[in-house]
Amino acid sequence: MQKNALHILLADDDEDDRLFFKDAFEEVRVQTKVTFVHDGLQLMEHLLTPDVKLPDILFLDLNMPKKTGKECLIEIKKTEHLKNIIIAIYSTSSSEEDIEDTFIEGANIYIKKPSDFNTLKKIINEVVTLNWHYHTSGLNRDNFLLRLK
Amino acid sequence: MKLFIKFDINTICTLFLKEKLEEQNMNFTTLGFGEIELDENLSVEALETLKNNLNPYGFEVVENQKSVLVQKIKDAIIELVYMDDNNNFKSSVFLAEKLNHSYGYLSNVFSEVTYSSIENFIILQKIERAKQLMLVNEMSLTEIAFLLNYSSVAHLSTQFKNTTGITPSAFQRIIKKRRENLK
Numbered sequence: 001m002q003k004n005a006l007h008i009l010l011a012d013d014d015e016d017d018r019l020f021f022k023d024a025f026e027e028v029r030v031q032t033k034v035t036f037v038h039d040g041l042q043l044m045e046h047l048l049t050p051d052v053k054l055p056d057i058l059f060l061d062l063n064m065p066k067k068t069g070k071e072c073l074i075e076i077k078k079t080e081h082l083k084n085i086i087i088a089i090y091s092t093s094s095s096e097e098d099i100e101d102t103f104i105e106g107a108n109i110y111i112k113k114p115s116d117f118n119t120l121k122k123i124i125n126e127v128v129t130l131n132w133h134y135h136t137s138g139l140n141r142d143n144f145l146l147r148l149k
Numbered sequence: 150m151k152l153f154i155k156f157d158i159n160t161i162c163t164l165f166l167k168e169k170l171e172e173q174n175m176n177f178t179t180l181g182f183g184e185i186e187l188d189e190n191l192s193v194e195a196l197e198t199l200k201n202n203l204n205p206y207g208f209e210v211v212e213n214q215k216s217v218l219v220q221k222i223k224d225a226i227i228e229l230v231y232m233d234d235n236n237n238f239k240s241s242v243f244l245a246e247k248l249n250h251s252y253g254y255l256s257n258v259f260s261e262v263t264y265s266s267i268e269n270f271i272i273l274q275k276i277e278r279a280k281q282l283m284l285v286n287e288m289s290l291t292e293i294a295f296l297l298n299y300s301s302v303a304h305l306s307t308q309f310k311n312t313t314g315i316t317p318s319a320f321q322r323i324i325k326k327r328r329e330n331l332k
Contacts, residue, residue, distance in 0.1 A: 105330075129263065129265050132263070133273060137270075145313055148314055
């Protein structure tokens with residue numbers, strides 16, 4: 001599919017969830033390189049490090065201590081060199097209001113956190129494939145909205 | 150008199166490539182060992198020009214034939230989806246005729262390289278066009294369904310929801326609010 005691995009950044013304060021994602025990424029067909037951060041502050045610090053390689057997709061947990069996912073999302077979208085990163089929000093909340101709200105703030109993908117491993121793998125596959133199409137087929141990223149359950 | 154000149158092949162090649170790419174106004178990073186990452190995707194013509202510019206010097210752009218075919222399939226699909234009078238074409242026939250391969254072969258190569266099917270890609274592009282028609286041309290769903298050959302508005306709505314996870318009206322609402330936020 002591509003020579004270089006897809007660079008994924010994942011921000012989540014829960015260690016179990018991080019492991020859950022890590023295992024799932026290892027099993028998807030597309031080659032990925034996953035970096036983890038533990039909370040919102042660490043995430044912003046990482047993204048604002050000079051010369052850091054920006055991720056192709058950022059997976060962002062909505063509920064994090066110190067700085068919430070939503071605060072990070074707003075900050076990223078306001079920062080010129082970060083605002084084009086594709087952002088996948090995931091959360092246990094499935095309130096329509098929360099979902100629409102994060103889309104309006106600029107998220108591209110909203111994932112309802114699944115409880116079983118196979119669903120997670122399926123979701124990640126879908127996100128990665130679709131992101132690749134957006135990358136290579138001249139699709140408009142501003143119109144890239146995807147909700148996965 | 151005799152001079153002995155020591156040279157480094159790698160430096161020469163890197164510098165030469167740099168010059169040639171700059172001639173074509175490309176932004177790029179060299180990754181070493183002949184690998185170059187371009188900041189944008191090249192059109193088929195630009196890639197041809199680059200190949201022609203490099204060939205006389207013994208440089209050759211190595212490419213994966215299957216990836217090239219997939220790009221051609223994608224281009225043909227986009228052409229089909231953006232044709233305003235595509236009633237007469239069945240996508241499988243259109244692709245097979247345009248690319249001179251059987252649809253079965255095209256379909257296999259596409260899945261192998263992209264991990265997704267041609268059918269899915271066509272739907273993705275149609276929904277993408279529907280989004281544009283909605284936002285840019287401010288067309289109604291009824292008009293869009295007609296233009297894109299859907300049997301009914303309900304069919305378009307369902308496919309939109311299945312592809313993006315949200316309804317067309319929620320999509321419009323979100324983009325509208327996003328734009329208001331930017332003001």
